[in-house]
Amino acid sequence: METPAISSTWTGTLRTSSWTIALLFLMVSILAVGLASANPGASEWHQEFGGLGTDERPKDVVVWQNQVVATGYFIAAGSAAAPGVAAWNGAEWCSLGSGIDGIGSVLAVWNGDLIVGGNFTDAGGTPCSNIARWDGTSWHSLGSGMNADVHSLAVQDGILYAGGAFTTAGGVSASGIAAWDGASWHPLGSGVSHSGSFNVSALLSHGGRIYAGGRFDTAGGISVSNIAYWDGIRWRSMGAGVNSNCFALASWNGIVAVGGQFTQAGGTSASYVAGWTGSSWITFGNGVDSIVDGLAAYGTDLITLGRFSGSGSTASPYMVRYNGATWSSFPATPDDFCAAAVELGTDLFVVGSFETVGALRAEHVVRWDGGTFHAVAAPPAGGLDAYVSAFTKYDGDLIAAGPFQRGGDVALPKIGAWNGTTWSPLGSGIDWDVFELAVYGSDLVAVGNFTQAGGTSANAIARWDGSAWHAYGSGIDGFAQAAIVYEGDLYIGGLFSSVDGTPASNIARWDGTSWHEVGGGTNGKVESFCIRDGALYVGGRFPQAGGLQVGYLARWDGTNWSSVGGGLGSIVIALASHPDGIAVGGFFTAGGSNPNDYVTFWDGSSWVDMNGGTNLPVTSVAVLGSDVVVGGTITSAGSTSVSSIARWNGASWSDMEGGLQYNSTPSVQCLWADGTSLYVGGGFRTAGPIGSRYIARWGNETSTAPEGGYADVLAAPEGGLRLALRSPNPCIGVVSAAFQLSEPTRVHGDVFDCSGRLVARVLDESLPAGRHEVEWNPIGSAQMTSGVFFLRVATERETGSVRVVIVR
DSSP: OOSOOOOSSOOSOOOOTTHHHHHHHHHHHHHHHHHHSOOGGGOSBOSTTOOSSBSSOEEEEEEETTEEEEEESOSEETTEEOSSEEEEOSSOEEEOTTOBSSEEEEEEEETTEEEEEEEOSEETTEEOSSEEEEOSSOEEEOTTOBSSOEEEEEEETTEEEEEESOSEETTEEOSSEEEEOSSOEEEOTTOEEOSSOOEEEEEEEETTEEEEEEEOSEETTEEOSSEEEEOSSSEEEOTTOBSSOEEEEEEETTEEEEEESOSEETTEEOOSEEEEOSSSEEEOTTOOSSOEEEEEEETTEEEEEESOOEETTEEOTTEEEEOSSOEEOOSSOBSSOEEEEEEETTEEEEEESOSEETTEEOTTEEEEOSSOEEEOOOSOOOOBSSOOOEEEEETTEEEEESSOOEETTEEOSSEEEEOSSOEEEOTTOBSSOEEEEEEETTEEEEEESOSEETTEEOSSEEEEOSSOEEEOTTOBSSEEEEEEEETTEEEEEEEOSEETTEEOSSEEEEOSSOEEEOTTOBSSOEEEEEEETTEEEEEESOSEETTEEOTTEEEEOSSOEEESTTOOSSOEEEEEEETTEEEEEESOOSBTTBOOBSEEEEOSSSEEOOTTBBSSOEEEEEEETTEEEEEESOSEETTEEOSSEEEEOSSOEEOSTTOEEOSSOOEEEEEEEETTEEEEEEEOSEETTEEOSSEEEEEOOOOOOOOSSOOOOOOOOTTSOOOEEOSOSSBSSOEEEEEEESSOEEEEEEEEETTSOEEEEEEEEEEOSEEEEEEEOOOOOTTOOSEEEEEEEEOSSOEEEEEEEEOO
8 A cells, every 4th residue: 555545535626627638647657557566456355454553563653744654563554564664644554665674663754755774675676775765656775775774863954864783884884873965875984883782773963963872982983972973073972971772862842852771871860861951961850760762752741752660759651751840641551662752743653562552452553642542543453463263154244263352442352243344242252262163053153172151161162142152061071173064963073072971083963952973983183074065074183984994084974984085195174165076275295196285176086186286284275266265374386476375266376466474474274255255364464465464355346447438237247246337437527336236235335546445435325126326426635636446336245346547
């Protein structure tokens, strides 16, 4: 996603005099976008499972073009995949191109452009050694950059100053600090040094001087103590300096505020924070009781951020304010340390390691309006705090279960219901792992390794009746991994020897009244089920089923066990039913009649070649239409590079828009297809170009609009809702599209821009069967530009989209 965003409340006058120029410009822009990269606006990954803030800690924050930009350890912000750097435009988080490939440490604005420094080698595909420039459209290097980390930036008189742990800048010797004039890097005298390792952690332009703080004992050859200033010609000391590391500098009330790890400033006791008047040191009351990481001016107050618990008798963990006379706390407390803050208008934006501020869920970024804290988030922000191990649909909602505790800002102990907009808990949830879900009659059944559901004792199996949890007698004497309804009965599989007192070897059947064993069971753990051609297929860690040698995969017809294709050479973890057979994933490799590693396909008579399978075990499989989707920690499928997830169309593999990403190795734990949508659960923070926390949805809900003219409604294509434009395309006025409903249903109509961001909701009501039209009026607002937009209409069963070109 790119900045800036387009407002959903548009006003103003449409300019038509520049139609030809705008149209030509737009067409060139569309071609350029198409050549440069896949358009996130057409992504099949959806945005509803983004986070509230960033997925990991930001280190710095700055205001750029009236937006709040953060940089740090994260790879996602809100519903944007934003590696290392992201912008909040007042409505949502946006990426800056494809971001950086490492950690961002510091930000600054120089000549209208955004500068980021840190530890990285690439920005938006451009080689950049630890420092880069974003001009609003693309990333640029600053010469050859630095040979080590950049930790601080400042701007004065059109010159950009950078500090850090480097010894060269642009190939020129520059010890810890250098200046960029727009063309080349220059040292500031002989820079800084230390008897051990040095670092310039903070820079500040104040009163015509460049102040530098960090860990160093000389600057320009003169003896200093962790802080000094450059007067434009030479380095100057600041009295006796500070007696330990300086981490933060800020201009406040005409003085230089200094924070860090020190306990003395100018030889006088100063508890982690002090002030420099230009000629002498002053203290700020009692200071604070531990390390200061950040300082910011907010109104007349000095905001102090760090790892402390307060100041003197004022308890104010991680964040406190000083008015020049007294320290005071905020009405709510972050749950972890704060790193940096910036003022924008009457608001203060704070970033750090915190997840909550008081009772507010904030996820590393929070806004203070002078009286109240607010999350910096765009709804629905339905991401989770841990992966999903099972999905199903129940009572119209998506049910997800796994080791998570929260969805968005809602507490969800191990299980929750998603209605498309918000999460809801199921009672008080479940106390431990849920591995599978099934719907049996009017009940939702959960199986796993838990002991309680809704506060009720329930050993490894429980049912939810829509309002309360219930046990199945004494439950399972081990744990259950799989559940399915077959021939009207509930089957469960796992690692156990009895269910509610009934002996059953790793697989059992519930007929609505009592439990039964299944043909002697298996001699190892059952991992998965699927149904195909009237039979139940069972995969797991068992060589035998009912005493028959089956090789980890067996077929149960309701009476007898049989093997499938001679079995496989090792463990089967996942199964999925396909119109032409069954898809199988696991730890097996090619052998016997199976030509594939880790994933294979049984067509009823033989194993089908899937271009050799994958390079690592497959832990989940699903069937989406006629395609097979597989997941795990895989990095290749056939000869295609993938990231944790891949799609097989019967002839070749695809990477699903780059797949999934995480701060470490991404993984897929669960795949579940529902019509044209695929739900994914696992260890990831982004899906393609979208920020998606541990849960994601993939679905083909975009299509190309008819080019120009007026069209009427045609028959809906298989698997989708047909939208037909009634207005010209390109369009200079109101957009109108017609669609046909085959049954009464609730209908949502939304408009998205090319970055995939929601621009407007134009329809949300229940409609009868028949022909309908939806309109969108984009006319007006100086914020609106020519562009490509997507009008999407969705029901519970089907979705259709058209691409609309708007010209001003």
